[in-house]
Amino acid sequence: MRFIYTKKAEDYIKKNNIEKIFIREDIERGMGCCDLGSINLKISQKVTKEDNLKKESSDLVTTYYDPKLESLLTNYPQVEISVFGIGNKKRFYTATEFSPLNS
Secondary structure, three states: EEEOOOOHHHHHHHOOOOEEEEEEOHHHHHHHOOOOOOOOEEEOOOOOOOOOOEEEEEEOOOOEEHHHHHHHHHOOOOEEEEOOOHHHHHHHEOOOOOOOOOO
């Protein structure tokens, strides 16, 4: 599994000196009625435990992710991460759309 960052995300990471990004399955959003079978990812800059997560390093940022994602996203060898929002209210999101039929 490989996480790639859009130009927008790269600029945001460099501008804010972000060194680590943590990606986990968003269990709360994945349980909704309309999201049945879909996969949602929660992307943040803070997490309490790094030891249970897999690590992917690059020149840009170190990405930590839940090892379960490898089995959930077997049909998605690359996951594109981008940023949306205005000013200091920007957030990371997955630009790759996950289809429940392909997972």
